[in-house]
Amino acid sequence: MGATDSTADSRAAARHTGRRRRKRRLGIRIDMTPMVDVAFLLLTFFMLTTVFSRPQTLEIGIPEDETRVQIAGGNLMTIRVAADGALFWNLGQGAPQLVTLDQLGPVLSARNRANPHLMTVLKVDRQGRYEMAVDVLDELALAGITRFTIAPMLPEDLELIRRAHKE
Amino acid sequence: MGVRLDMTPMVDVAFLLLTFFMLTTQFRPAETLPVVLPGSHAASKAPGGNLLTITVTSGGVVFVGADVPPGVYLPGLPAGPLRDVRVAMKDLPLLLVRLRSTNPALQTLIKADRGVSYGPVEDVMKALQVARISRFALVTDLERQI
Numbered sequence: 001m002g003a004t005d006s007t008a009d010s011r012a013a014a015r016h017t018g019r020r021r022r023k024r025r026l027g028i029r030i031d032m033t034p035m036v037d038v039a040f041l042l043l044t045f046f047m048l049t050t051v052f053s054r055p056q057t058l059e060i061g062i063p064e065d066e067t068r069v070q071i072a073g074g075n076l077m078t079i080r081v082a083a084d085g086a087l088f089w090n091l092g093q094g095a096p097q098l099v100t101l102d103q104l105g106p107v108l109s110a111r112n113r114a115n116p117h118l119m120t121v122l123k124v125d126r127q128g129r130y131e132m133a134v135d136v137l138d139e140l141a142l143a144g145i146t147r148f149t150i151a152p153m154l155p156e157d158l159e160l161i162r163r164a165h166k167e
Numbered sequence: 168m169g170v171r172l173d174m175t176p177m178v179d180v181a182f183l184l185l186t187f188f189m190l191t192t193q194f195r196p197a198e199t200l201p202v203v204l205p206g207s208h209a210a211s212k213a214p215g216g217n218l219l220t221i222t223v224t225s226g227g228v229v230f231v232g233a234d235v236p237p238g239v240y241l242p243g244l245p246a247g248p249l250r251d252v253r254v255a256m257k258d259l260p261l262l263l264v265r266l267r268s269t270n271p272a273l274q275t276l277i278k279a280d281r282g283v284s285y286g287p288v289e290d291v292m293k294a295l296q297v298a299r300i301s302r303f304a305l306v307t308d309l310e311r312q313i
Binding site for chain 1: 174177178181182184185188189204205206207208209210211212213223276278279280281282283284285286288289292293295296299301302303304305306307308309310
């Protein structure tokens, strides 16, 4: 009897502990809130960086090959960048005037306010730095000038710059 | 305490999106050409697709990368999109004409190093002019307002 009792007891105990274990397992709840927080943080980070990874650009239009557009001399502003990075500007057939990059912005705005039909041509020496050309294009963009183009530096332009440098 | 939401599906979706964006951001800047971009205040962003990128390194060497539509084969080049192939300046106009005829929607970007002299960039612009690509953009880095 004692034996059966003991087995019944142990079975009861086993059932009891098993029940308790099952209860404990049901009772375990992991708070997933911090993990979800981190997941969403990373998600927003990667979403934003993919959007921002597109590079910034400066838009430029050049005339198509073999096209000739006649512009009245007074409506033409030429900006020349010398090989040493010196900047010159002139209207029409006027003599090039030396200007710094900081002064170029106000000059551009003033000239374009005075003449809304002004067309700007940028000529950069082949030996000049590309960064200088970008800086001038940036000044044009900041001054809100969309009527501009890029033209190659001709020997006449170099001669004009040389003369302006001497003065 | 009685109200408990099952967040498992939401977490599933969050992690799915997370892995997607992590993988795509990792594969995007697979750029092997070291180019230090010049700074500008330009705010316009480069278009997302259909790009023709002409890279000019600090040494003045020109590389061309482009999205080529599937099924189009360019002579002398592997099929599929062009991945920054080194191109001699004299071969550039012909390649540009070919690329433009295979995909007229291509948007052209010039990605030149800030230290390069203007000569090679001007040559690239001349090649674009010959290929009748009259609209393009210079890739720059955003410069903070002083």
